[in-house]
Amino acid sequence: MNYEETKTLLRQYLLARIPFISINTIEKSRAIDVLKELSSELNLPIHVHSMSKGVTDIVTNDLVSDEKNIMGVLDYIGEQIKVKENATFVLTDASELGTESLVSRYLNDIVTIAEEKGGTIIVITSSPIWTNLQRLGMNVELALPDEKELYTLIKNVAAPYQGQITVEWDDNNFKEAATILLGLSEIEVRNVISSLIAKGSLLKEDLVDLKFAKDSMFSDISGLEKIDVDPTIAFGGLENLKEWLDEKKKLLAPDKKEQMMARGIKPPRGILIVGVPGCGKSLSAKAIAAKWQMPLYLLDFATVQGRYVGQSEQQLKEALETAEYVSPCILWIDEIEKGLSGASGDSGVTNRMIGQFLFWLQECKKEVFVVATANDINNLPAELLRKGRFDEMFFVDLPSEVERAEIIKLYLAKYLNVKVGDDFINQLVELSKGFAGSDIESCIREIAYQVVANNIQLTQNIFVDTFSKTVSLSKTNPEKIEKIRAWGKEHAISATKQKSSI
Ligand SMILES: Nc1ncnc2c1ncn2[C@@H]1O[C@H](COP(=O)(O)OP(=O)(O)OP(=O)(O)O)[C@@H](O)[C@H]1O
Ligand SMILES: [Mg+2]
The missing domain is CATH 1.10.8 (Helicase, Ruva Protein; domain 3)
Incomplete structure (x- = not known):
C-alpha cells in the first residue's frame, strides 16, 4: 500500500480504536511520518517508544518517559492505558514479537486491557508478528515509495537547489529518475539524489550513473551475477537484430512508456537468440546492455537448481526478485537450455521452473529486459518457444x-x-x-x-x-550447423539481413 492508502486505513483503525495495529515496513521513519500527520489531524496524542530516546510525543518530541528497556516500557504503557482514555502508543524497537515469548505474551495482556479502555498499541516492524497477538488487531503494509511518490520526493529534494546549481533535468528526466530508483527506501533515495546534487549539478548523464547506483547499494544479489560491460563493445553484422534493438530503445523514454501504458501495451519483455556457436549470441547480450546503458545481470539456470524439494523454485524466485529490485536492467540468461535440460535429473522441477519463469516474464511490471541465448535447440522446451513468450526470436547464422x-x-x-x-x-x-x-x-x-x-x-x-x-x-562439424540452421529458418527470424554464402 502506498503512503496515502496507508494513511487512510490507519485513520480508520485509530478512529475505530482497534487495540492492536502492526505496520509492516522497512521504513520506520515513513511510518512515523504517517502517524505524526494523523496525530495532528485527529487531535489524538500519540506517544512513541524507541530504544535510544525512551517515550516521546510524536508531534512535539517532548519526553514523556525515559524508560528505554522494552519490558520497562510495557509496564509504563500498561499503567497509562488503564488510567487514560484513548491512550495511543507506538513501539518501534520491539523484538521477540515473532513467536510466543515473554515480550509477546506481555504485550498480548496489555492489548487485552487496551481493548477495554479504548487504547491502541501500534507496532512498526518488518518481521512477522506472533499469530495470537496479530489476531487481536489489524495489519497494515506500508510499501516502499511508488513511482509517483518518488517523483514528488526527488523534485522536493532538488527544489531548494534550483537556480543555485545547473539542473539539466526536465520533467521527463525526473520521471525517469523515479522509475530508476523504484525499490529503494525514501532515505536511500534522498541520499542518492543529495549526493548527486552535492557534486554541483544535475546533468542528463547523471541518469546513467543512477541506473548503476542501485546495484552498488545492494550487496546480496542472490542468484545473479553482475557483469561489467565495456561501454565501447561492438559487434559486426547482425543488422536485423541491431535495427530491432534501436527501434525498441525508443520505447524506453518516459513519455513513450506513458503512452504505452495508456494504450495498455506492455513494454518489450525480451528476446531469445539462438544459433551457431561463436557467432555473437553472448556478445549481443553484452552489446545490448552497453547500447541501452543499463546494468547487465547474468542468471544461470543451472546454479539456481537446488538439491532439495522446492529449493529450485525458491532460488529462481529470489533471483527474479533481485532482478526486479535492480531494474531497470538487462537480465541475461546464457545458454538457457543447459539449465532447463533437467540438470537435476528431475523433469518435474525443470517444467515447474519453466512455468515459473514464463509466468514471471509475462507478469513482471518492472523494467527488466530479458536476453536469453540458446545453443542446443533440441533441448529447448516447446513452451519457451511458443509465440508471444519472448518478443522476438532471432537466429544467428555464420557471418556472411x-x-x-x-x-x-x-x-x-x-x-x-x-x-x-x-x-x-x-x-x-x-x-x-x-x-x-x-x-x-x-x-x-x-x-x-x-x-x-x-x-x-x-x-x-x-x-x-x-x-x-x-x-x-x-x-x-557441418551436420551440427546444418541442423541448427534448418531449425532457425523454420522457427526464428534471421538476425542478419545478408544471406550466408556457405
Ligand atoms: N558478430 C560478431 N562481431 C564481433 N565479434 C564477434 C561476433 N561474433 C563473435 N565474435 C567474437 O567471438 C567471440 C565469441 O562470441 P560469443 O561468445 O558471442 O558467441 P556465442 O554465439 O555466444 O557462442 P556460444 O554458442 O559458443 O556461446 C566474441 O567474444 C567475439 O570476440
Ligand atoms: Mg555464448
Whole structure:
C-alpha cells in the first residue's frame, strides 16, 4: 500500500480504536511520518517508544518517559492505558514479537486491557508478528515509495537547489529518475539524489550513473551475477537484430512508456537468440546492455537448481526478485537450455521452473529486459518457444561475406590498430569462408600475439598463414550447423539481413 492508502486505513483503525495495529515496513521513519500527520489531524496524542530516546510525543518530541528497556516500557504503557482514555502508543524497537515469548505474551495482556479502555498499541516492524497477538488487531503494509511518490520526493529534494546549481533535468528526466530508483527506501533515495546534487549539478548523464547506483547499494544479489560491460563493445553484422534493438530503445523514454501504458501495451519483455556457436549470441547480450546503458545481470539456470524439494523454485524466485529490485536492467540468461535440460535429473522441477519463469516474464511490471541465448535447440522446451513468450526470436547464422568483412575490420582496428585496403579485406573474407565470428577474432588475436611477442612487422603472409591454418566449426562439424540452421529458418527470424554464402 502506498503512503496515502496507508494513511487512510490507519485513520480508520485509530478512529475505530482497534487495540492492536502492526505496520509492516522497512521504513520506520515513513511510518512515523504517517502517524505524526494523523496525530495532528485527529487531535489524538500519540506517544512513541524507541530504544535510544525512551517515550516521546510524536508531534512535539517532548519526553514523556525515559524508560528505554522494552519490558520497562510495557509496564509504563500498561499503567497509562488503564488510567487514560484513548491512550495511543507506538513501539518501534520491539523484538521477540515473532513467536510466543515473554515480550509477546506481555504485550498480548496489555492489548487485552487496551481493548477495554479504548487504547491502541501500534507496532512498526518488518518481521512477522506472533499469530495470537496479530489476531487481536489489524495489519497494515506500508510499501516502499511508488513511482509517483518518488517523483514528488526527488523534485522536493532538488527544489531548494534550483537556480543555485545547473539542473539539466526536465520533467521527463525526473520521471525517469523515479522509475530508476523504484525499490529503494525514501532515505536511500534522498541520499542518492543529495549526493548527486552535492557534486554541483544535475546533468542528463547523471541518469546513467543512477541506473548503476542501485546495484552498488545492494550487496546480496542472490542468484545473479553482475557483469561489467565495456561501454565501447561492438559487434559486426547482425543488422536485423541491431535495427530491432534501436527501434525498441525508443520505447524506453518516459513519455513513450506513458503512452504505452495508456494504450495498455506492455513494454518489450525480451528476446531469445539462438544459433551457431561463436557467432555473437553472448556478445549481443553484452552489446545490448552497453547500447541501452543499463546494468547487465547474468542468471544461470543451472546454479539456481537446488538439491532439495522446492529449493529450485525458491532460488529462481529470489533471483527474479533481485532482478526486479535492480531494474531497470538487462537480465541475461546464457545458454538457457543447459539449465532447463533437467540438470537435476528431475523433469518435474525443470517444467515447474519453466512455468515459473514464463509466468514471471509475462507478469513482471518492472523494467527488466530479458536476453536469453540458446545453443542446443533440441533441448529447448516447446513452451519457451511458443509465440508471444519472448518478443522476438532471432537466429544467428555464420557471418556472411559482408559481415565477415565487418568483423575483420573491427578486430584489425582493435587488436592491430591497422586499416587495410579493400582488396586485402576481400582476400581475408575469402580465406575466412565458413568461419564463425569467434574464429575470426581468434585468428586476428593470434596475429596480435605474434606481433607483440616477437616485435615482428605485419605482412600479408602472416594473415594468409594464420587464416588458412584455422579449422572452423563448420568444417569440423557441418551436420551440427546444418541442423541448427534448418531449425532457425523454420522457427526464428534471421538476425542478419545478408544471406550466408556457405
Ligand atoms: N558478430 C560478431 N562481431 C564481433 N565479434 C564477434 C561476433 N561474433 C563473435 N565474435 C567474437 O567471438 C567471440 C565469441 O562470441 P560469443 O561468445 O558471442 O558467441 P556465442 O554465439 O555466444 O557462442 P556460444 O554458442 O559458443 O556461446 C566474441 O567474444 C567475439 O570476440
Ligand atoms: Mg555464448
